[in-house]
Amino acid sequence: MNLPREIRYRAYSDWTKDEMIKIKDNVKRSPWRVSYHIEPKTGLLNDPNGFSFFNGKYTLFYQNWPFGAAHGLKEWVHTESDDLVHFHVTGAELLPDTKRDSHGAYSGSAYEIEGNLFLLYIGNVRNENWERDTLQIGAWMDKNYNITKGENVLIHPPADVTDHFRDPQIFNYEGQLYAIVGAQNLEKSGFIKLYKATDNNVETWEEVGNLDFDGTGSEYMIECPNLVFVDQKPVLIYCPQGLDKSELNYGNIYPNTFKICQSLDIEKVKLVGASEIQNLDYGFEAYATQGFNTPDGRALIVSWIGLPDINYPTDKYDYHGAMSLVKELSMKDGKLYQYQVEAITSLRASSEQFTAKAETNNTYELELTFPPNQKLELLLFSDSKGNGLSLIVDTKEGKIILNRSKAGIQYATDFGTIRECSIDTKETIANIFVDNSIIEIFINKGEKVFTSRVFPEKHQNGIQIKSGEPTGKYFELKY
Amino acid sequence: MNLPREIRYRAYSDWTKDEMIKIKDNVKRSPWRVSYHIEPKTGLLNDPNGFSFFNGKYTLFYQNWPFGAAHGLKEWVHTESDDLVHFHVTGAELLPDTKRDSHGAYSGSAYEIEGNLFLLYIGNVRNENWERDTLQIGAWMDKNYNITKGENVLIHPPADVTDHFRDPQIFNYEGQLYAIVGAQNLEKSGFIKLYKATDNNVETWEEVGNLDFDGTGSEYMIECPNLVFVDQKPVLIYCPQGLDKSELNYGNIYPNTFKICQSLDIEKVKLVGASEIQNLDYGFEAYATQGFNTPDGRALIVSWIGLPDINYPTDKYDYHGAMSLVKELSMKDGKLYQYQVEAITSLRASSEQFTAKAETNNTYELELTFPPNQKLELLLFSDSKGNGLSLIVDTKEGKIILNRSKAGIQYATDFGTIRECSIDTKETIANIFVDNSIIEIFINKGEKVFTSRVFPEKHQNGIQIKSGEPTGKYFELKY
Numbered sequence: 001m002n003l004p005r006e007i008r009y010r011a012y013s014d015w016t017k018d019e020m021i022k023i024k025d026n027v028k029r030s031p032w033r034v035s036y037h038i039e040p041k042t043g044l045l046n047d048p049n050g051f052s053f054f055n056g057k058y059t060l061f062y063q064n065w066p067f068g069a070a071h072g073l074k075e076w077v078h079t080e081s082d083d084l085v086h087f088h089v090t091g092a093e094l095l096p097d098t099k100r101d102s103h104g105a106y107s108g109s110a111y112e113i114e115g116n117l118f119l120l121y122i123g124n125v126r127n128e129n130w131e132r133d134t135l136q137i138g139a140w141m142d143k144n145y146n147i148t149k150g151e152n153v154l155i156h157p158p159a160d161v162t163d164h165f166r167d168p169q170i171f172n173y174e175g176q177l178y179a180i181v182g183a184q185n186l187e188k189s190g191f192i193k194l195y196k197a198t199d200n201n202v203e204t205w206e207e208v209g210n211l212d213f214d215g216t217g218s219e220y221m222i223e224c225p226n227l228v229f230v231d232q233k234p235v236l237i238y239c240p241q242g243l244d245k246s247e248l249n250y251g252n253i254y255p256n257t258f259k260i261c262q263s264l265d266i267e268k269v270k271l272v273g274a275s276e277i278q279n280l281d282y283g284f285e286a287y288a289t290q291g292f293n294t295p296d297g298r299a300l301i302v303s304w305i306g307l308p309d310i311n312y313p314t315d316k317y318d319y320h321g322a323m324s325l326v327k328e329l330s331m332k333d334g335k336l337y338q339y340q341v342e343a344i345t346s347l348r349a350s351s352e353q354f355t356a357k358a359e360t361n362n363t364y365e366l367e368l369t370f371p372p373n374q375k376l377e378l379l380l381f382s383d384s385k386g387n388g389l390s391l392i393v394d395t396k397e398g399k400i401i402l403n404r405s406k407a408g409i410q411y412a413t414d415f416g417t418i419r420e421c422s423i424d425t426k427e428t429i430a431n432i433f434v435d436n437s438i439i440e441i442f443i444n445k446g447e448k449v450f451t452s453r454v455f456p457e458k459h460q461n462g463i464q465i466k467s468g469e470p471t472g473k474y475f476e477l478k479y
Numbered sequence: 480m481n482l483p484r485e486i487r488y489r490a491y492s493d494w495t496k497d498e499m500i501k502i503k504d505n506v507k508r509s510p511w512r513v514s515y516h517i518e519p520k521t522g523l524l525n526d527p528n529g530f531s532f533f534n535g536k537y538t539l540f541y542q543n544w545p546f547g548a549a550h551g552l553k554e555w556v557h558t559e560s561d562d563l564v565h566f567h568v569t570g571a572e573l574l575p576d577t578k579r580d581s582h583g584a585y586s587g588s589a590y591e592i593e594g595n596l597f598l599l600y601i602g603n604v605r606n607e608n609w610e611r612d613t614l615q616i617g618a619w620m621d622k623n624y625n626i627t628k629g630e631n632v633l634i635h636p637p638a639d640v641t642d643h644f645r646d647p648q649i650f651n652y653e654g655q656l657y658a659i660v661g662a663q664n665l666e667k668s669g670f671i672k673l674y675k676a677t678d679n680n681v682e683t684w685e686e687v688g689n690l691d692f693d694g695t696g697s698e699y700m701i702e703c704p705n706l707v708f709v710d711q712k713p714v715l716i717y718c719p720q721g722l723d724k725s726e727l728n729y730g731n732i733y734p735n736t737f738k739i740c741q742s743l744d745i746e747k748v749k750l751v752g753a754s755e756i757q758n759l760d761y762g763f764e765a766y767a768t769q770g771f772n773t774p775d776g777r778a779l780i781v782s783w784i785g786l787p788d789i790n791y792p793t794d795k796y797d798y799h800g801a802m803s804l805v806k807e808l809s810m811k812d813g814k815l816y817q818y819q820v821e822a823i824t825s826l827r828a829s830s831e832q833f834t835a836k837a838e839t840n841n842t843y844e845l846e847l848t849f850p851p852n853q854k855l856e857l858l859l860f861s862d863s864k865g866n867g868l869s870l871i872v873d874t875k876e877g878k879i880i881l882n883r884s885k886a887g888i889q890y891a892t893d894f895g896t897i898r899e900c901s902i903d904t905k906e907t908i909a910n911i912f913v914d915n916s917i918i919e920i921f922i923n924k925g926e927k928v929f930t931s932r933v934f935p936e937k938h939q940n941g942i943q944i945k946s947g948e949p950t951g952k953y954f955e956l957k958y
Contacts, residue, residue: 056535058775083774232824295562296537297821342776345711 001069001315008065008072009103012095015067023067023318030317032437032455035363036347036479037305038079038087038323042066045321047167047224047288048302049076050110053295054117055143058084060302061094062323063107069315071308074104076121078145083343084300084326086479092145094119100137100153101125107224109169109290110141111177111202117141118202120154120179122166132163136181138203155195155205160185165193167224170202171292173264177202180211182222182238190222190240191215194269209269213259215277218244223254227264228291228299231331234261234271237280237289237301248277251416253307256280256287260336280338282421283441283450284404284412285310286324299329301338305438305451313409313455314437324451325433325440332447339446340431349478354471357463358384361476362456366432366463368472370395372425376468380434381407381456388464389439389454391432398425400443400450408456421448435477480548480794487544487551488582491574494546502546502797509796511916511934514842515826515958516784517558517566517802521545524800526646526703526767527781528555529589532774533596534622537563539781540573541802542586548794550787553583555600557624562822563779563805565958571624573598579616579632580604586703588648588769589620590656590681596620597681599633599658601645611642615660617682634674634684639664644672646703649681650771652743656681659690661701661717669701669719670694673748688748692738694756697723702733706743706750707770707778710810713740713750716759716768716780727756730895732786735759735766739815759817761900762920762929763883763891764789765803778808780817784917784930792888792934793916803930804912804919811926818925819910828957833950836942837863840955841935845911845942847951849874851904855947859913860886860935867943868918868933870911877904879922879929887935900927914956 023042027033039045043066050061058081065072076094079087096105101123108121123135136155141147157165164184171178177197185191194208211225219240226237237258248255258280262273280289281303291301306312306321314320327338347365354366362381370376370393382388389407393400404410405417423443431442441450463474502521506512518524522545529540537560544551555573558566575584580602587600602614615634620626636644643663650657656676664670673687698719705716716737727734737759741752759768760782770780785791785800793799806817826844833845841860849855849872861867868886872879883889884896902922910921920929942953 083776085775229821231821293821295822296564297562297824299821342708342710342772342778343774345776 001311001320003068003070003072007068008070010067010073012073026318030314030319031458032314034322034435034438036085036477037325037435037438038062040064040066040077040319040321041089042319044069044071044319045323046071046304046306046308047107048290048304048323049107049121050117050119051290051292051300051302052110052112052117054110054112054141057082059110059117060087060323061110068318069312069320074106076105076119083346084341085343085346090145092141092147094121094139094147098123098149099125100135106134107167107288109292111170111172113202115143118170120168120170120202122168123153133157134163134165136168136205150203152203154203155181158193158207161193162186162188164221169226169290171227173266176200178208179205180225180227182225184221188220189217190219191217192222192225192238208266212268212270213261214271214274215240216244216247218242218247224288224290226289226291228293228301228329229297230299230329230336233331234264235259235299235329235336236261236271236274237291239287240277248279250279251419252285252287253309253415254287256289256303258336260334279421281449281451282400282419283402283452284419285453286451291329300326301329302326303451305453307412310412312453313411322438327446327449335447337446338442338449340433340442347477347479348475350476352474354474356465357474360461360463362434362436362461363477364434365475365477366430366472367475368430368432368470370428370430370468370470372427374468376470377466378470379462379464379466380432380439381454381460382462382464383457383460387460388462390466391441393428393430393470395423395425395428398423400448402441402450402452404452404454407454408460411455419450419452423448433477480790480799482547482549482551486547487549489546489552491552505797509793509798510937511793513801513914513917515564515956516804516914516917517541519543519545519556519798519800520568521798523548523550523798524802525550525783525785525787526586527769527783527802528586528600529596529598530769530771530779530781531589531591531596533589533591533620536561538589538596539566539802540589547797548791548799553585555584555598562825563820564822564825569624571620571626573600573618573626577602577628578604579614585613586646586767588771590649590651592681594622597649599647599649599681601647602632612636613642613644615647615684629682631682633682634660637672637686640672641665641667643700648705648769650706652745655679657687658684659704659706661704663700667699668696669698670696671701671704671717687745691747691749692740693750693753694719695723695726697721697726703767703769705768705770707780707808708772708776709778709808709815712810713743714738714778714808714815715740715750715753716770718766719756722756727758729758730898731764731766732788732894733766735768735782737815739813758900760928760930761879761898762881762931763898764932765930770808779805780808781805782930784932786891789891791932792890801917806925806928814926816925817921817928819912819921826956826958827954829955831953833953835944836953839940839942841913841915841940842956843913844954844956845909845951846954847909847911847949849907849909849947849949851906853947855949856945857949858941858943858945859911859918860933860939861941861943862936862939866939867941869945870920872907872909872949874902874904874907877902879927881920881929881931883931883933886933887939890934898929898931902927912956
């Protein structure tokens with residue numbers, strides 16, 4: 001939703017209690033609040049930030065403008081989890097409250113150092129002519145959730161970038177701390193800058209160079225670059241806005257992609273042996289994915305279920321966006337797999353054999369097997385009139401097709417209503433998570449993933465089997 | 480090593496400073512101390528205990544008699560880790576210092592409850608006629624490592640067990656806390672008792688029944704039962720002492736085994752759909768494996784590298800036993816995999832192409848590929864006279880053979896000097912971890928595992944390629 005600038009950049013302290021009550025009441029009216037995903041209490045949620053392991057728990061912040069469904073003056077909101085499934089808001093917030101982040105505490109990452117969590121993020125600053133400066137700044141959070149901001153700008157935009165220079169990700173490679181930053185160069189192509197913490201002091205950074213990942217530069221900006229290590233291989237996850245579609249077939253307004261590499265050569269500032277670019281998610285919305293390696297070496301990712309520059313049906317209820325389930329990355333036969341963490345099964349409140357259902361509470365998991373050499377179709381969020389979200393699993397042609405043209409309230413239809421991907425022509429397993437207005441589909445234990453929103457109308461809560469005979473289980477989920 | 484009872488059960492306070500200095504000096508003389516495994520500072524280490532996630536870190540205790548290489552008056556020694564690779568001793572100990580554990584704080588498990596760690600363990604008690612009582616008792620450890628013991632015996636041996644009744648493992652199943660205990664019945668067969676914490680209060684336990692896991696009862700005692708959940712399936716890991724070899728082919732004095740089950744039916748006290756019994760490890764020593772599920776649902780295990788009733792070459796240096804690397808369990812095509820945690824790669828100090836080597840520091844990892852349809856042989860811990868530990872990877876016949884008949888100091892030869900297992904006849908990957916006097920071999924990313932000790936003589940530190948041409952990498956490891 002587009003709101004006037006003076007509303008979007010109004011100081012937090014200027015919002016009255018009465019206004020906040022109204023916003024909260026409006027949120028409550030929504031028929032689409034989710035149960036086991038993170039969504040904002042009020043306002044707009046976008047990128048995951050500072051996803052990390054701190055003080056023995058998983059930490060995940062999210063970008064939030066709390067006053068409506070628009071991209072306004074952003075803060076970070078802190079959540080914490082023991083099991084990567086149940087996250088709770090701790091009350092800690094990184095506010096846009098200094099002259100170095102006067103127009104937004106924008107996205108960044110976090111890393112635990114000697115018992116405190118270091119946050120490396122973007123201070124978004126506008127001058128009176130509304131010209132932008134993007135400053136890389138730091139803050140520390142202690143174990144009691146007190147946040148103290150640093151006094152200095154840690155990285156100023158270098159000479160070879162425009163004002164699109166953001167999303168620093170801090171990571172450890174062989175005992176040295178590095179950061180990569182998404183950027184646009186003066187020719188308006190996307191690229192990634194690599195920095196290094198001098199003597200591992202995260203308050204002093206030096207440029208290493210422009211990271212060579214065998215990209216073509218057909219995108220105009222790279223957002224949210226992440227380097228994680230999976231089975232010892234560097235995996236670059238990034239959002240190349242405007243990527244030429246001859247390079248990669250993608251349906252959403254902006255793609256969310258990855259490359260599997262063979263090694264990282266710091267001296268050459270190069271990801272050696274980078275694969276072709278691939279889609280990370282085949283659904284209608286999963287963006288700004290953030291990943292990190294845990295102290296014991298696992299690679300975890302989480303995404304914003306939402307996209308920039310898109311309006312959502314929840315906007316009128318003064319909120320927008322949600323966080324995806326956390327996925328653990330693994331490598332199998334050279335392919336990247338994303339699977340939901342084991343603890344997600346703790347949500348299962350009851351279990352029964354899968355059959356069609358006239359009504360559900362739209363809060364369930366299906367674990368289904370699709371036999372080889374068949375074309376099967378399910379209708380989820382279905383009603384008695386034949387509306388619903390169509391999922392075709394075609395093990396004959398080797399295809400998955402998700403069609404939301406008849407599913408609930410329509411939006412973002414400029415970008416099509418069908419998403420698909422290819423699969424092997426053999427027995428296929430799907431774990432499908434439905435959460436009121438979110439669907440996440442894991443094909444063959446994370447070989448392919450579809451993340452999407454669906455905004456069903458009243459009574460669109462059935463499951464129909466349009467063709468074929470998938471078998472498996474239906475689990476009611478309870479947070 | 481067998482020592483007189485009066486030495487083994489001498490009170491901890493009776494050991495003088497001078498005696499401890501002598502023991503420590505003797506340990507220092509050993510040429511076989513390891514670098515990246517846990518071993519006791521002094522004395523005998525046996526079972527892993529209380530393996531758990533507590534206060535944001537991994538906790539692992541080990542059984543220890545600190546005064547020599549014998550099974551004496553045991554305590555628990557606490558270690559802690561952020562990454563499952565680097566463990567450090569915190570100083571916390573569960574001592575045999577009450578009348579309920581007067582003859583040993585024997586094995587048990589741990590579970591975090593509301594910010595404290597609950598330890599459920601065996602108080603070993605002997606009366607003046609040296610008759611044994613095994614009491615299930617409890618203790619609490621707080622975040623400052625203070626241990627407070629409970630006043631009550633939580634579970635007395637029931638009427639249907641002999642004095643072999645031990646190794647309680649506490650676990651959470653669908654929100655309810657249970658414990659399983661290894662036992663011998665009055666007919667001298669092994670079995671497992673299932674208990675339940677009444678109202679989830681871990682200081683009150685009620686018997687549920689004898690756990691049916693489709694066993695034959697050919698063993699005379701079951702030690703160290705563990706139930707962990709892997710990919711939602713219960714996996715029972717246990718040590719059935721005296722198991723009939725017609726039931727399972729095993730080489731060591733006591734087997735270390737598992738069954739994969741389909742579900743746990745509490746009402747019927749039954750593990751439904753239990754598989755055949757299988758060896759957990761194919762090496763010369765891996766015993767008393769302990770496992771648990773992390774808060775986010777992963778299943779981790781660790782084993783004692785050692786066996787009961789066996790003397791080791793280190794015994795004369797007043798120590799004995801080590802802890803294996805931690806392994807994460809997963810399920811692939813219905814088979815159980817055990818793989819080292821990703822963070823183990825942080826030990827890699829340098830990397831080179833694999834070739835034969837006249838000398839190494841015996842502290843390295845090999846990551847090797849063995850082509851299909853060939854029989855290859857490596858000699859590790861080798862010397863110029865052709866001695867060494869032989870590893871044959873036969874991708875023609877589908878076999879792995881480990882032969883230590885010419886490897887270092889010989890011991891436990893009554894139980895043979897060869898261990899083997901079958902593999903598929905295709906390209907095979909091995910990750911081999913050598914640590915001075917320990918070798919751990921992971922075949923095909925944990926499909927099969929060999930854990931063993933080797934006590935090389937001086938200059939037995941080479942790597943020879945006896946036949947074939949395996950390719951891969953050599954990593955020097957540094958803790």
